[in-house]
Amino acid sequence: MNIRSYALGPLMTNGFLVSNGTQALFIDPGGDPAPVLEDLRKAGLTLKHIIITHLHCDHIYGAAALTKATGAPVLANPEDEFLMGTEVGGGGLMGLPMVDNFEYEPLNPGVLKLLDQPVEVLPTPGHTPGSVSLYFKDQGAVFVGDLLFKRSIGRTDFPGGSTPTLMDSVRERIFTLPPETVVYSGHGPETTVGDEHLHNPFFQE
Template identity: 40%
Template sequence: MNWKQVPLGPLQTNCYLLMNQQKEAVIFDPGGDGPQLNAYLKKEGITPLAILLTHAHFDHIGAVDDVRNEWGIKVYLHKNETEWLGDSTKNGSAFFLGNQEIIINDADHIIHGEGTLSIGSFEFKIYETPGHSPGSVSFYFEPLGIVFSGDALFAGSIGRTDLPGGNHQQLLDCIHDKLLELPEDTIVASGHGPTTTIGQEMDSNPFLSGF
């Protein structure tokens, strides 16, 4: 098993590929540049199995249909943002991209709450981590000690909470009650910027200093 960070789209949002030895992959948050991502997958002989969305802001979903249609795979999204994919005002593209609104077809599988999700040889623990957006989730893959946290937790920072549905205290509570309960050596694969670890953020993240 291994993983790769691939910045994509207008904000260079981190897309992640989690791969097994057979080069089957789960794709997290393909934010844009769909044709280039598909070309890379073909070049490397990688076979996608599914797309997992940490949330449905425009910069995390831009390449969803390009990848889904090319490979015939399913898209997973939390129930609280099921309407966001097809609504440019909710996913934010109407405000941030102007005439380049992003409209994506509905998700194939709806995440209704926390629990375990199995896709092929991959098994994840799902944590609801709203606050940046109401349907934000984090996917913990224990075999590699990595959590795909979307825009909940960053190296030295946390997700912005001034967008529709954001809630600063809710985000802090979710980080404290769920993400910081993971082993300290857990890699945090964030939606933007470099990766970090739970222990590093516990020690030095100024937003978490009260915990």
């Protein structure tokens, strides 16, 4: 499996092109997907799914364009649907652009088979009520959206956010994964479960 990251959109949100053979999926299209489409073309990849970790505008700005260009369905947790009626979900916050409308299919917690691989959709609320993390056990990778960053955590002052809930999500869903698991966050560099467990200042007693 191959993972390529892109910093897209007005907040340079990390999006991830994950491929296996000739099939691919994209996680969190935060802006103009032109470079993603070019790489799909060059590599001869077929985009099968577009997956959203949470419905904040900076993670979905490119969703409409990417699904239109590829025909790949968008998957998102409907628990975050209410955010689309707010500035932080639908756009307009701090002068940010509005989000183009797109349809999505429900993404529910549990194990899915994507790219011929088992993928566990972990419920990890706190940053938003419907935030999910995508755990590729066989590849030792977890995509956490804005739940956890290298040496930091996601903000919880937006609608539906909760610091205690976020902390519990990290402890119960992420820190219980193997320590060598690579953590791919929505902003900033990648890290590992073990490194954050030991060194993230928000979790030191």
